Amino acid sequence: ETGVTQTPRHLVMGMTNKKSLKCEQHLGHNAMYWYKQSAKKPLELMFVYNFKEQTENNSVPSRFSPECPNSSHLFLHLHTLQPEDSALYLCASSQEGGQGGQPQHFGDGTRLSIL
Amino acid sequence: GQNIDQPTEMTATEGAIVQINCTYQTSGFNGLFWYQQHAGEAPTFLSYNVLDGLEEKGRFSSFLSRSKGYSYLLLKELQMKDSASYLCAPMDSNYQLIWGAGTKLIIKP
Numbered sequence: 001e002t003g004v005t006q007t008p009r010h011l012v013m014g015m016t017n018k019k020s021l022k023c024e025q026h027l028g029h030n031a032m033y034w035y036k037q038s039a040k041k042p043l044e045l046m047f048v049y050n051f052k053e054q055t056e057n058n059s060v061p062s063r064f065s066p067e068c069p070n071s072s073h074l075f076l077h078l079h080t081l082q083p084e085d086s087a088l089y090l091c092a093s094s095q096e097g098g099q100g101g102q103p104q105h106f107g108d109g110t111r112l113s114i115l
Numbered sequence: 116g117q118n119i120d121q122p123t124e125m126t127a128t129e130g131a132i133v134q135i136n137c138t139y140q141t142s143g144f145n146g147l148f149w150y151q152q153h154a155g156e157a158p159t160f161l162s163y164n165v166l167d168g169l170e171e172k173g174r175f176s177s178f179l180s181r182s183k184g185y186s187y188l189l190l191k192e193l194q195m196k197d198s199a200s201y202l203c204a205p206m207d208s209n210y211q212l213i214w215g216a217g218t219k220l221i222i223k224p
Contacts, residue, residue, distance in 0.1 A: 002159065040123075043158075044214075100210060106157035
C-alpha cells in the first residue's frame with residue numbers, strides 16, 4: 001500500500017473511445033504527476049500539478065487531457081488514442097513540487113491497451 | 116542534453132553482494148534518487164543522495180560522486196525478493212527527475 005491509488009488497473013479501449021484514468025493520494029501531498037512507462041524505456045513525465053496548478057506539460061499530445069480538481073485527486077482524460085499510446089500510466093505524488101529531497105510516491109499504474 | 120546510463124540487466128546469486136552503477140549528465144543537480152520496481156508494481160523509493168559519499172540503509176547503500184556524475188546502489192545479502200528493476204533518477208535544476216531505463220536484477224538461488 002503506497003498511499004496512491006489508481007483506477008482502473010487495466011483498460012482496453014478502441015481508438016475512437018473516450019475514457020478517464022483516476023488517481024487518488026492519501027498522503028497529504030500537494031504535488032501530483034502523470035508518467036508514461038513503455039517497455040524498456042525510461043519513465044516519461046507527462047504532467048505536473050503543484051497545489052492544483054499545472055506547472056509542467058512535457059509536449060504531450062492534446063489527446064491526453066489532465067484534470068486536478070483538488071490536491072488529492074488527479075485524472076487523465078483520454079480520447080482518440082493511437083496504438084503507440086499503449087503503455088503503463090503511473091501517477092505519483094510528493095509533498096511539494098519544485099523542491100529537492102522529497103521522494104515521489106507512485107501508484108501501481110493503469111495498464112492501457114489501444115486496439 | 117540530459118542522459119542517464121545504467122546497465123540493462125545484471126544477474127547475482129542469493130546471499131551475495133551486487134553493485135548497480137549509474138552515470139548521469141543533467142542540467143544542474145539537486146540530488147539523486149534510487150527506486151525499486153517489481154514487475155507489475157509501483158516504483159518504490161529506496162534512497163536519496165545530495166552530498167558526496169555513502170548513505171547506508173540496512174542491506175542497501177547508495178553512493179554519490181557529483182564531480183564524476185556517478186552513483187551506485189549496493190545491495191548486500193541478496194534475497195530472492197530483491198529480483199526487480201532498479202531505477203536511477205537524478206533531479207535537475209528545475210527539480211525534475213530524469214529517469215534511467217532501469218537495471219533489471221535477476222537473483223539466482
